[in-house]
Amino acid sequence: xxxIDPTAALARRAKEASRALALAPTSAKNAALRAMARxxxxxxxxxxxxxxxxxxxxxxxGAAPAFVDRxxxxxxxxxxxxxxxxxxxxxxxxxxxxxxxAQRPNGLTIRRMRVPLGVIAIIYESRPGVTADAxxxxxxxxxxxxxxxxxxxxxxxxxxxKALARGLKxxxxxxxxxxxxxxxxxxxxxxxxxxxxLIDLVIPRGGPELTVMVxxxxxxxxxxxxxxxxxxxxxxxxxxxxxxxxxxxAKAERPGVCNAMETLLVHEKIAREFxxxxxxxxxxxxxxxxxxxxxxxxxxxIKPAAPADWDTEYLDLxxxxxxxxxxxxxxxxxxxxxxxxxxxxxxxxxxxxxxxLREVDAGAVYHNASTRFTDGGEFGLGAEMGISxxxxxxxxxxxxxxxxxxxxxxxxxxxxxxxxx
Amino acid sequence: xxxIDPTAALARRAKEASRALALAPTSAKNAALRAMARxxxxxxxxxxxxxxxxxxxxxxxGAAPAFVDRxxxxxxxxxxxxxxxxxxxxxxxxxxxxxxxAQRPNGLTIRRMRVPLGVIAIIYESRPGVTADAxxxxxxxxxxxxxxxxxxxxxxxxxxxKALARGLKxxxxxxxxxxxxxxxxxxxxxxxxxxxxLIDLVIPRGGPELTVMVxxxxxxxxxxxxxxxxxxxxxxxxxxxxxxxxxxxAKAERPGVCNAMETLLVHEKIAREFxxxxxxxxxxxxxxxxxxxxxxxxxxxIKPAAPADWDTEYLDLxxxxxxxxxxxxxxxxxxxxxxxxxxxxxxxxxxxxxxxLREVDAGAVYHNASTRFTDGGEFGLGAEMGISxxxxxxxxxxxxxxxxxxxxxxxxxxxxxxxxx
Numbered sequence: 001x002x003x004i005d006p007t008a009a010l011a012r013r014a015k016e017a018s019r020a021l022a023l024a025p026t027s028a029k030n031a032a033l034r035a036m037a038r039x040x041x042x043x044x045x046x047x048x049x050x051x052x053x054x055x056x057x058x059x060x061x062g063a064a065p066a067f068v069d070r071x072x073x074x075x076x077x078x079x080x081x082x083x084x085x086x087x088x089x090x091x092x093x094x095x096x097x098x099x100x101x102a103q104r105p106n107g108l109t110i111r112r113m114r115v116p117l118g119v120i121a122i123i124y125e126s127r128p129g130v131t132a133d134a135x136x137x138x139x140x141x142x143x144x145x146x147x148x149x150x151x152x153x154x155x156x157x158x159x160x161x162k163a164l165a166r167g168l169k170x171x172x173x174x175x176x177x178x179x180x181x182x183x184x185x186x187x188x189x190x191x192x193x194x195x196x197x198l199i200d201l202v203i204p205r206g207g208p209e210l211t212v213m214v215x216x217x218x219x220x221x222x223x224x225x226x227x228x229x230x231x232x233x234x235x236x237x238x239x240x241x242x243x244x245x246x247x248x249x250a251k252a253e254r255p256g257v258c259n260a261m262e263t264l265l266v267h268e269k270i271a272r273e274f275x276x277x278x279x280x281x282x283x284x285x286x287x288x289x290x291x292x293x294x295x296x297x298x299x300x301x302i303k304p305a306a307p308a309d310w311d312t313e314y315l316d317l318x319x320x321x322x323x324x325x326x327x328x329x330x331x332x333x334x335x336x337x338x339x340x341x342x343x344x345x346x347x348x349x350x351x352x353x354x355x356x357l358r359e360v361d362a363g364a365v366y367h368n369a370s371t372r373f374t375d376g377g378e379f380g381l382g383a384e385m386g387i388s389x390x391x392x393x394x395x396x397x398x399x400x401x402x403x404x405x406x407x408x409x410x411x412x413x414x415x416x417x418x419x420x421x
Numbered sequence: 422x423x424x425i426d427p428t429a430a431l432a433r434r435a436k437e438a439s440r441a442l443a444l445a446p447t448s449a450k451n452a453a454l455r456a457m458a459r460x461x462x463x464x465x466x467x468x469x470x471x472x473x474x475x476x477x478x479x480x481x482x483g484a485a486p487a488f489v490d491r492x493x494x495x496x497x498x499x500x501x502x503x504x505x506x507x508x509x510x511x512x513x514x515x516x517x518x519x520x521x522x523a524q525r526p527n528g529l530t531i532r533r534m535r536v537p538l539g540v541i542a543i544i545y546e547s548r549p550g551v552t553a554d555a556x557x558x559x560x561x562x563x564x565x566x567x568x569x570x571x572x573x574x575x576x577x578x579x580x581x582x583k584a585l586a587r588g589l590k591x592x593x594x595x596x597x598x599x600x601x602x603x604x605x606x607x608x609x610x611x612x613x614x615x616x617x618x619l620i621d622l623v624i625p626r627g628g629p630e631l632t633v634m635v636x637x638x639x640x641x642x643x644x645x646x647x648x649x650x651x652x653x654x655x656x657x658x659x660x661x662x663x664x665x666x667x668x669x670x671a672k673a674e675r676p677g678v679c680n681a682m683e684t685l686l687v688h689e690k691i692a693r694e695f696x697x698x699x700x701x702x703x704x705x706x707x708x709x710x711x712x713x714x715x716x717x718x719x720x721x722x723i724k725p726a727a728p729a730d731w732d733t734e735y736l737d738l739x740x741x742x743x744x745x746x747x748x749x750x751x752x753x754x755x756x757x758x759x760x761x762x763x764x765x766x767x768x769x770x771x772x773x774x775x776x777x778l779r780e781v782d783a784g785a786v787y788h789n790a791s792t793r794f795t796d797g798g799e800f801g802l803g804a805e806m807g808i809s810x811x812x813x814x815x816x817x818x819x820x821x822x823x824x825x826x827x828x829x830x831x832x833x834x835x836x837x838x839x840x841x842x
Contacts, residue, residue: 019756022780022782023779023780096779101800102800102801104799104800104801108790108794108799110800110801113778113779115782117812117813118782118812200812200813201812201813221642221811221813223813239835242835245835245837246835246837248837249837249838250837253837253838253839253840254840335440353832357534357830357832358444358517358534359443359444361443361536361539361828362828363828363829364828364829364830364831365828365829365830365831366831366832366833367830367831367832367833368832368833368834368835368836369529369831369832369833369834369835369836369837370836370837370838372837372838372840373529373831373836373838374829378525378529378838379522379523379525379531379829380523380525380531390642391538391539391621391622391826392538392621392622392642392644392813392814392826393813393814395826395827395828395829396828396829397829405812405813405816406816407782407783407784407785407786407816407817408784408785408786408795408800408816408817408818409778409785409786409788410785410786410787410788410790410794411774411778411787411788411789411790412787412788412789412790413789413790414660414663414666414667414789414790415789415790415791415794416666416667416669416670416671416674416790416791416793417670417674417791417793417794417799418674419674419675419793
């Protein structure tokens, strides 16, 4: 029967390729990553040419400058993307790692072995770097990648994906292990999300609109992040100079990212001393403050925080501040409003810190450090596919290990089971 | 605002209760499990009385004897259920386990801590033992449980759940941590599966119909098993006496369970010697054999296997047999037809065994042992919530650890991030 849907055909090729990838030794995968980088460099002129025309079209269509900037490539950016592929080759390979599990009284030895998931679909917006980046993490972790980039850069991405597939082939791995859905129609994404038997995991990389759509449409398990509604709690025992630095960094160093702070919680005992110092620092950086009634008794000039503020991911130089009576009140506020990405306490009191680290439920919980470190690179993972705010499978920064699972390996000497015993 | 839907109200109570459960020390959870057993014993007369009337109603409605048997309780079965609760109290507590992750050059220390998931909904069929069993595993792993048992035993299950909740309360933990959806209407299950913000995981325990329905309807992540289509491959190097014992056990010891073998793969080199011995053993146990053409050249009297046989979970004394030319052909057959639950090789050749263990992708892969050991108890987990054939989160037998996740704990001394560096 002829394959009608080209997306399903790509997925079928990826599924076949995934079996070879799963068994490829580390050296073969690393050689492939280096060949992928080489092929990408060889395609430089073609990729930059197509990209220039897509950038022009996006500008003509009135796209925002920030959007166009994410879309645009130049020789320097392309070289950085190629180096990224080579860097993934240097990371340790999680596949095949074995850990002991149990030695049973009947003589069975049970261990766990780390194995790839199979086929991973990545649906992303326009940044062309993601194409190489996502493919590299999939190949290194022994998975096939099925990529679908944003429509505005779809020809750039298709060319990059083709170069990567050539690199795979040149190194003896199946080219089908990096597939690219070049159909610009949105319906192609929906068809992709229905391929339950062929794709093992879907990862959306983009804004909340994309994530929500993928979650709603997908028949396949999704690994994604919701939003980053992060808090810093300044305890009564905090070193206030340290607290000022951490809170400034968490809010203002790069406000548009998911691991930036959106709400500051301050213990009332130090509020009178801390809040004016902190507010002065924020003011110089142009941060707009919105406070609860207790906060506004100290910072009289700031706006009141509306109930919706506690649930808003500003991604901007805006901060809501709440003065709390206790650690419990802070933990409770976070349980109600946090998104489970990253939460921090600044405290000298070790008991308070221990309680916060234990009681706050989030992918990453910090003591005396900025939430901004929530990142695969900063955690030493070498790269990052995204930050999961889910509780199942992988939580926090996701890199190679998050793209694998474990199987049980049971070895015996002829054991059979007697369930009547 | 009054809560209209009682299912949502139960879930909300469970969510609140889950915060207390997550922080409860091991000793408190163990005390609660023992109190739950005590309360269950105290309710013996009431539970057995209600159960007798439900058994009578099921019989009157023409339910199959096997179904009625699963439904029915007596003093012995109830005592076993109570002891099961006490046994879970003796298992090690996974919550709070900490493992090192990284020490970063900037001085940050990163570790991982095991934490509960939150609220777990378990949707099961009529066996009343599941009520106590599932609640016990949830409580021990620091989660709240939301239970929905089959309609035919719904009053029995509701009484058991009430006894468990009294046990929790008596030991100082919130009674809401074990909730039971007593509404017999199927629509109640659908409403439960829509409570995305309140429930963290759904586990269906029952036949394929239930599992498929839950997967299709649920907006919440699901942990489930598909089916058990398990193979045993008898290699050219196998100890044939051992192979006969393993293959007999895997098929015939208890054919109705998911970890029983459905298809036997035999290397052609030993087929002439092995198949007649094996067939004679199966014949005495009344196992019906269906073979591929090569197999039927040796076992001339058996039925031919139709293409559908390779994908059929018989759960009965029926076995399909395929004679293969190589290990590769066996591995390939399993990749195409296996359900990812358990697969076994019988071989003396260590290289063949190693290849099989590595190349076959399933929750549990065996060398020289029966697939029938795929079970939480047999793996030393002490109990079992089910066997997952999924790749994400938990694979193979799921017990306490599968009901938890990890969070990153990051400790510093005032570190802030400079992303421009």
